[in-house]
Amino acid sequence: MPSCPECGMKMVRQASYRTAWERLLRVLCIYPFRCQLCAHRFLASFAGPRVDAQRDYERLLVWYPASFSSTVLTTGGQIQNAEGTIVNLSIRGCQMKTDLPLQPGDMLCLTFTPTDQAGTPPVVIEQAVVRSSNGTTNGIEFISLDEAGEVRIRQIISDRLHSWMRPAG
Ligand SMILES: [Zn+2]
Structure with missing residues (x-):
């Protein structure tokens, strides 16, 4: 490559x-x-x-606990500190499972904990938008995150891609 x-x-x-x-x-x-x-x-x-x-973008399979609040819901209303699970991750977005019904266009503030990065604080995505929703799995695009968050996600992806590229055995 x-x-x-x-x-x-x-x-x-x-x-x-x-x-x-x-x-x-x-x-x-x-x-x-x-x-x-x-x-x-x-x-x-x-x-x-x-x-x-x-x-x-390569999507890494992960299983990270997440919590989110709505900033704008297309249906009106509000979601506060709801729970979800990030099931895959790239530098530009993720997929999140949650029981709450989300709609394309919903705007969220999203926090997740990279459980395989021991001792690190949660990653905060200040603004994310739901692009697709398939029952309980939602495709989410990151709109804005602070520099620290972006560095963290790059680190997670870089760690994982490195371990894939390492020859087996
Ligand atoms: Zn580059």
Whole structure:
């Protein structure tokens, strides 16, 4: 895999095409990539196969306890300190299970505890929006989080991707 020209890390993933021009570059083995740590998107030549990238970000399977409050609900009303579970995580969003009915467009303030990062405080996402809802699982995009939160999520992803890349045995 190529390295990210922005941060120099090799934690990149093939990204979805944006333009017909990008598709044409396939014949030259030039593909779009997305850095998993800094979100930079770039084109690079790559000798390996093109993977069908449905999404630009690797989603880590996790099981993190979360709590959330609504900032704006499309149905009106309010949610205060409700409980949920983060089941996967990228630098740009997550999926959260909760018994509360959420709707696309609902805005949340979300806090979760990375239980595999011992002794670290919860990560706070000041503003997140529900993009999809499938019964009890909700696709959530992070709109704003403070710098500390972003650093924490990058650390979690970097730790996990490193352990995947380590050769087995
Ligand atoms: Zn990068």
